[in-house]
Amino acid sequence: MTMTELILTEEKPEDFSGDLLVCCFEQDKKEKVKEGRSPVGKELKKAIALGDFQGKEGDVLVLYPQFAEKQKISAKRLLLVGLGKQEADNLSATRERCRCCGGTIAVKAAELKAEKLFLCLPEVAGLQEEEVVECLVEGILLGDYRFLKYKKPDKKEPAFQRIKELQISALSSGKGLRRGMLHGQEAAYAGRKARDMANEPGNGWTPTSFAEYAQTLAKKHKMQCTVLDKRDMKELKMGGILGVNQGSAEPPKMVILEYRASKKAQTILFVGKGLTFDSGGVSLKPSAGMEDMKYDMCGGAAVLSMMQVVGIEKPNVNIVAIIPSTDNMPGGSALKPGDIIKHYGGITSEIVNTDAEGRLILADALAYGIEKYQPACVVDLATLTGAVILGLGHHRTGLLGNNQDLVDRLLAAGERTGEPLWQLPLDKEYGKQIESDVADIKNAGGRPAGTITAAAYLQKFVGDTPWAHMDIAGTAWDFTKKSYVPKGPSGTGVRTLIELVRNWKKF
Ligand code: BES
Ligand code: MN
Numbered sequence: 001m002t003m004t005e006l007i008l009t010e011e012k013p014e015d016f017s018g019d020l021l022v023c024c025f026e027q028d029k030k031e032k033v034k035e036g037r038s039p040v041g042k043e044l045k046k047a048i049a050l051g052d053f054q055g056k057e058g059d060v061l062v063l064y065p066q067f068a069e070k071q072k073i074s075a076k077r078l079l080l081v082g083l084g085k086q087e088a089d090n091l092s093a094t095r096e097r098c099r100c101c102g103g104t105i106a107v108k109a110a111e112l113k114a115e116k117l118f119l120c121l122p123e124v125a126g127l128q129e130e131e132v133v134e135c136l137v138e139g140i141l142l143g144d145y146r147f148l149k150y151k152k153p154d155k156k157e158p159a160f161q162r163i164k165e166l167q168i169s170a171l172s173s174g175k176g177l178r179r180g181m182l183h184g185q186e187a188a189y190a191g192r193k194a195r196d197m198a199n200e201p202g203n204g205w206t207p208t209s210f211a212e213y214a215q216t217l218a219k220k221h222k223m224q225c226t227v228l229d230k231r232d233m234k235e236l237k238m239g240g241i242l243g244v245n246q247g248s249a250e251p252p253k254m255v256i257l258e259y260r261a262s263k264k265a266q267t268i269l270f271v272g273k274g275l276t277f278d279s280g281g282v283s284l285k286p287s288a289g290m291e292d293m294k295y296d297m298c299g300g301a302a303v304l305s306m307m308q309v310v311g312i313e314k315p316n317v318n319i320v321a322i323i324p325s326t327d328n329m330p331g332g333s334a335l336k337p338g339d340i341i342k343h344y345g346g347i348t349s350e351i352v353n354t355d356a357e358g359r360l361i362l363a364d365a366l367a368y369g370i371e372k373y374q375p376a377c378v379v380d381l382a383t384l385t386g387a388v389i390l391g392l393g394h395h396r397t398g399l400l401g402n403n404q405d406l407v408d409r410l411l412a413a414g415e416r417t418g419e420p421l422w423q424l425p426l427d428k429e430y431g432k433q434i435e436s437d438v439a440d441i442k443n444a445g446g447r448p449a450g451t452i453t454a455a456a457y458l459q460k461f462v463g464d465t466p467w468a469h470m471d472i473a474g475t476a477w478d479f480t481k482k483s484y485v486p487k488g489p490s491g492t493g494v495r496t497l498i499e500l501v502r503n504w505k506k507f
């Protein structure tokens with residue numbers, strides 16, 4: 001992976017001689033752009049006077065300073081970007097404006113094939129400089145993403161690869177500035193890693209790939225990795241993941257990665273659905289759009305990518321990540337409607353639809369993880385139901401749980417990181433829909449409240465442990481367009497989890 005070199009510099013913007021000098025401006029309350037600390041006062045005034053630039057969100061203007069300005073600007077080009085207007089006291093919205101501005105910078109840099117950038121840090125009302133740089137860097141690096149691995153390079157016109165160097169003007173020399181920059185960088189790289197995993201097709205990213213990446217992270221950051229294979233699963237009687245894997249030629253893996261802060265610290269358990277391809281099994285999905293089901297591992301991708309940041313930042317809380325991984329295929333030995341399986345821990349389940357497979361693999365992982373690691377709380381992420389798309393579309397992730405404190409922490413983390421969630425109810429009455437005549441429960445509850453009945457299924461396996469479930473089926477790809485979220489998988493959930501862990505307070 002080509003990385004972007006980030007440099008905090010005291011160099012004057014005027015002296016930067018690279019491809020693109022970037023200045024961002026807020027749209028003032030009086031519709032006047034604040035000049036901030038920029039070297040472009042006169043040009044800006046002219047652009048404003050002509051009505052060409054107002055600092056609105058998404059506003060961009062490219063100038064060629066040698067022609068437009070007496071002042072000596074050495075950069076090849078000057079890019080003015082709008083930050084939009086301040087919403088009263090809405091910190092999360094302000095952070096998001098910075099992220100979007102970062103994304104716009106990345107999109108413009110790609111258009112111009114600009115590899116060396118210099119960013120003048122703007123003043124943003126209501127935000128510390130540390131947060132401004134964090135969100136801008138996050139937006140730039142997340143926006144500067146493409147997946148070209150399987151495409152032959154065009155020899156005549158080589159594709160723009162990536163921003164190679166980003167200098168950031170550090171006028172105030174605070175530690176905070178560096179920390180903000182690093183936080184933004186780490187979150188963005190984790191998001192990009194999750195997108196990379198998701199962009200791989202079903203034959204490019206397998207359960208074994210999850211295992212290998214977890215082992216790589218374990219080595220790099222001194223964490224502990226355990227991979228349960230089919231034999232281990234049989235021994236442990238994990239009938240859910242084994243059942244889903246029955247029709248597949250690809251061996252299943254239960255990937256466990258542990259970060260240990262200290263003996264005294266609490267443990268958080270994260271579980272991510274790592275279904276590397278969901279055909280539906282014998283309850284086969286329609287073929288139109290089935291290729292998108294390679295994204296059915298986005299929960300696992302988010303959890304494992306978050307661990308990459310945990311490894312670097314070493315937060316003061318123990319963390320266990322579990323990714324149950326297999327594909328879901330029809331085949332001579334595949335699970336059939338009517339079959340009854342027995343989950344880890346002993347709960348039996350009547351399979352009424354083999355396409356409701358996510359809850360089957362998550363159930364084993366939740367029950368096993370809770371019994372083995374006795375966590376203070378559990379969060380799972382999964383592309384679990386089509387129903388969440390009907391309810392919330394492609395903007396908010398569905399959130400359900402048995403503990404309001406945990407749910408509230410996730411709601412707040414999602415808001416701050418621009419990955420908004422929306423809580424759905426989980427009254428015990430919904431559990432009636434998954435009662436079975438022949439087994440303890442059945443794996444599908446019919447059309448009404450599909451997202452809730454799926455969560456009700458998972459709830460059977462968490463007991464009293466505080467637990468929250470994020471249904472990312474609507475947000476993991478086809479995400480509502482944003483400058484820093486290109487088409488394809490979004491990497492959603494990664495930043496929410498990082499935020500939750502970074503600010504962890506005893507539960
Ligand atoms: N992976 C799918 C959910 C999904 C569907 C995600 C569409 C993104 C887009 C999941 O395994 C599934 O097939 N769920 C079924 C459950 C039903 C059979 C009870 C669904 O939502 O249709
Ligand atoms: Mn399915």
Ligand code: ZN
Nearest residue numbers: 275278296358
């Ligand atoms: Zn699925």
